[in-house]
Amino acid sequence: MQELAAAIRETARKLLEEKTVDLVIGFASGSLPLRSTPCFIRKPEDAAKLVFDAGCENNLANYLRQRDEKVAVVAKGCDTRAIVVLLQENQIKRDNLYIIGVPCQGMIDRVKIDALLDGKDLLAAEVQGEAVTLKTAAGEKQVALVDVLHDTCKTCQYGNPVIYDVLLGEPVKPRQADDFADVKAFEALSPAERKARLTEEFSKCIRCYACRNACPMCYCSECFVDCSTPIWIKKSVDPADNMMFQAVRVFHLAGRCADCGACDRACPMGLNLRTMTRKLVMDVKELFGYEAGVNLDAKPALSEFAFDDPQPFLVKE
């Protein structure tokens, strides 16, 4: 990771110095343990602030839409998948974008860390190889890195960027194929159980829209939740409306969701949003053989129609 960070800094400095780009969007060290933060670098000498570690969880593709200047972005595999979708949807000009591809082993889930700390605050943490040392007022604790990675990262098939102008670091080994076990377990529940599970989960939603705003693909100029004529859903917090918000959000991402997990990570209330988004990811893959953001030249599932497309929602086949 240290060498990778150094390579990112060097690349960024050069790009700015040679005026290939006006801006580099990457990560700087954050203000909390295990947390890095998006940063915007415009001067070559500031490239020294760039880092890359297990806390770089944000999807930086979110900052690339509708920019006038030439931008370089530090992009993990999932970030590049989002970039591909945004390129396909004409939200980014490829000519104005320089992609610094970085392979990714997975990012740390601070919700999982919190769960291990029993209400204590994390004072400091260190990642060394496959182990993470956590320090609280109650003392130190060691956990295995793999146990505290985001679930998204554990099933990620695209640790290596799918599109880039330069690839830094060593490509990571592919993971075991994603069997969508989480989605299938949820599907196996009875409708009543599913409803109960969702109601419980979404009763915690505070409608801050962090999930929507953290999603690179949620860029409608007027989101349906804000629309006043007609009013699609109530603005009040209510499990039914919260659920409706998520349901529409997820359907709007069908065939577009790059399964980066940014929505899930952004949620301050720690809601499980992934099971819903991944249900659509799985269905689009199984029904149409399409994965969003993997191949720039592939026709997006929603832009193509074939007579033999499965239509189980129309006709029982």
Added chain:
Amino acid sequence: MQRNPYLPLPMKLVKNFTETSDKLIHTFTLQFLSEEDEKSFPYMPGQFAEVCVFGKGEAPFGIASSPTEPGFLKFSVAKVGVVSTALHLMEEGTIVGVRGPLGNYYPVEQMKGKNIVIIGGGFAFTTLRALATYILDPKHRGDYGNLMVIYGARNPGLLLYKDELAEWEKRSDIDLVCTIDRPVEGWTGRTGFIPAVTKEVSPSSENAVAIVCGPPVMIKFTLPVLEECGFKPEQIIMSLENRMKCGIGMCGRCNVGNKYVCKDGPVFTKAELNQLPNEY
């Protein structure tokens, strides 16, 4: 505790009048259901109220009637949002809600003894109409010096209160200067934009107060003209129109600097606005 400032007073819509030729502005005349209700709504020119369409919501509008016209309230409303659209479609006789009066008002006390210059553009003429009507009332006319009203719209059809303008034209105690942007057939009055017309008539700033309301671009070009005429920031009065919800300084959206347009305004002098950020 004072009465609940969120509760609307029910009022009957007695007239839904299409004010402009483009049909986008209607004037609504609302009647109090009882004398008691009317007593609980003492207002002054420049104040606004939240008009509520039950089932749709509420929106703030300047009160276009003057307290010297008892029995009813008038609002001239452009069709832009949910509430205003619902109002436009509303049948006469329907019950709506009104809460207020809200905000401060034109400083009619401090304006006493002074010459008054009212400058308005487009459909921002509503509370200016209230002010002019207030001053023209026989009870008040003697308290003020000359009254000049400069009012303009894009074309004759877009002028508000056309019948009243015609009456004012005939009176000797008000100097009405009406203008439209460009000449059109049938219009014999002045043409030209408000700032240019203001420059032409060049109102004296001597012992005078100017009250200006209109679209931002009109305000932007009219203020320098007033300055040329010698008006100091203290002599220029404006009314702001930020988005509002509560109307009572709590919901947090209409502030300009540390002032809430709803509670501390909407009427400010240019001198006061000069102390605030340009966030309106």
Added chain:
Amino acid sequence: MIIKKSELNAVLDKLLAGYQVYAPVKEGNYAVFKQIANGGQAYLGYSNSKIPPKGILFPQSEKLYSYSVTAEGARVEEHIDGSKKVVFGIRPCDAKSITLLDFVFNNDKYTDPYYMTRRNNTVLVGLGCNQPAPTCFCTSMQSGPFASEGMDVMLVDIGEGYVAQALTDKGKELLAGLGLPEASADDQKAAEDVKAAAVVSCQVNTEGLKAKLDAGFDDPVWNRIYEKCLGCAACTYLCPTCHCFDIVDDAVDCNGCRVRNWDACMFPLFTLHGSGHNPRPSGKERWRQRVMHKFKYFVDNFNATACVGCGRCIKNCPVNLDIREVLADILGSEARLDK
């Protein structure tokens, strides 16, 4: 007086006979204030609740009144909650935040009957912070781990129990009804020791901040501060002093109710005019408003900073946009500008 930890549940149960009791309740990895049905539900083990207790007095969604309209008139029925409540275990920062909300909902011209009725009927039983969190910076915001501003009763955790001190008449009345034993001299001493031992390690420099903001509306620092902000409302909804709201109708035809919901200055629609003009069109203006409101406008109007240093916005921001760093940037450490 002293509440033995072994007696805590019984004490809460006793309170439940006369009050609606709100206390932190464990929910997954965090605690939130909820109305409890028995003492056993309360959980005082977290440094602070995920959502601030402001919602007890100012709910996220609240029916203001219901109405039914006929040809003759409208019947309007207000829903003012006058029940007696206790907020048990509120932290000093959050108790202070309520004194700040009082300024807003009882301003120079208007009184909000919904908030103020609840406020007048609510007793705040505060709990000092033996172990402030690393994101706490209350001591930089005119509060502290054992500051009692806003509380009616203050509790100090001395291990086997809580030393309770009534600070107001409301607090005295509440404690008097519980028949608690007096705290011994040793207990008092232990409480003083706990207070002395609490350390808030994080300090935020605010010297000169107000002056900087007074003159800083057009400072170029605003061009950078907001850049990584996603424009969500996590910081404002979880802020104990943020109080912006929206009023909407929830109705079928013309029978329904008017509801107020929390709203946020981070949303573009918050200030959008009907004409399409927006005085705060981008994240830059919106972040400036957020900072100015807390650290300048509120100070201008009420002589108090609308931040209590609870650290929730720091912990919960999806992109780690840290208010402490924002303030440092504003104070002009140029080197931090691009961070």
